[in-house]
Amino acid sequence: MIDWHLRFLQQARWTAQLRAYLIQKAGIQPHHRILEVGCGGGAVLQDFSAGGRVMGLDIDFSSLLIARYLIPSASLLCSDGHRLPLSSESVDFSICHYFLMWVNGGEVLKEMRRITRRGGAIIAMAEPDYGGRIDHPPALSAIGHYQTQSLRDQGADPTTGRKIRGWFRDAGLINIESGVMAAQWANDQTYPQDLDMEWAVIRSDLQGYLAPEEIEALEKADRHAWLEGTRILFVPTFYAIGFVPR
Template sequence: MDSTEEGDRGAAGISVDELHKFFENQALQTRKLRRFLYRKVGLTRQRKVLDAGCGTGVITSELSEAAGGAVVGVDRKNELIEFAMRSFPGVDFITADCGSLPFQSDSFDLVVSHFFLMWADNPHEVTREFFRILKPGGIFVACAEPDYGGRVEHPENPEFSDALRSSLEVKGADTRIGRKLGSILEAAGLGSEVGISSNLIAGGELLREYEANRLLYKHDLRAVLDKTSTDRILRIERAQIERGKILTVPIFWAVGRKPV
């Protein structure tokens, strides 16, 4: 399981199309968790829904099929919003920063995010903004935020896991956002329920995930390692996977409600 911030990579040679494939693959990994959370927040009854930090619109399009009303996806990266508009023509998207949303206070029933808070420069600020735009009784659900501090693997490849974490941090990610979710929602006034989903990935599934992410790993690792080291630790990782490696990274979720 990995997560990516697209802007830097886009600029440095990873196409938006490749990022979209990455986001689709990432969404596959959390499909069951989202189904559980959508039921929990009554998605089919929600009439005005925001997908915060929507990227290329993978989750927005899913929400627009399942929600009981209008869905809008918001991302600060215009090239991703343009891609989303082309890919999902029936869905509403706008380019905006979630720290300062162009929406009236008390106007949304549900705000959804997926692998977003780890990339927000100020997760407290955006969560306070979600509180502002939610109607009294409205819900914020942070569907999936990883915590790399809880990564467990066997056999270990610390050079790879440390470099991957560092490369995400260099790009601005909070790789320990998972454990902070509850306190962030509480601080914004959204009393919260927090949970963890922990997939054990192994065998063919881990190999598929490795292959799907290899280009991005390679690209990310080059931000903190030279080419020889990058190639070497990726070779070690692949060999470990072929010999039956197991891996899990905890994915936290949180649901908060604005008081009536």
């Protein structure tokens, strides 16, 4: 069984350096009003908790209970990101992280723009694009193929990353910057903890597409490739920041 909050904490570690850059570029200060749409249990929202003016929104109430424990000072809302229950221009910055792929991203961004003040910014901190995924050695490519199909069957858009710059433009934002996170493969891989979590997710995604023995064989080959230093796994992960015209 997957502990999704631990998974979201893992994803937050992956993007910590990029978030620091985006926070600086946006000019976010502790006194600013910040809303994270799709905050889950607060894995990213806790970065902004020092000022005490943070809000988190998620449709899953059980996730908000975790966020309440982690960030007692945050204002938390259980609602749908397509219809944000906030008045226009009521926050300084609105952010999201691994979220737009699960919703109608263009429509949610328009809502985020509506509730963000003039001169404020909207930040999509991380959105993957499985259409550009690289798995090596080639024998492991089935993992990416079936994970991508599983995402589609769950209602996600696996090619969200490449679309966010256009969505930011369509939402009327200006001074848009977008890019892709870099990737490095070092000898000191965080093995086995991160890999154990990764395979909990992979097994969940692949069941229903492959027989248990086929999944077991892929896992064995994947772990071996990581250990011997030949494994390359790259899912392009896009970010974008745009500002609301004054």
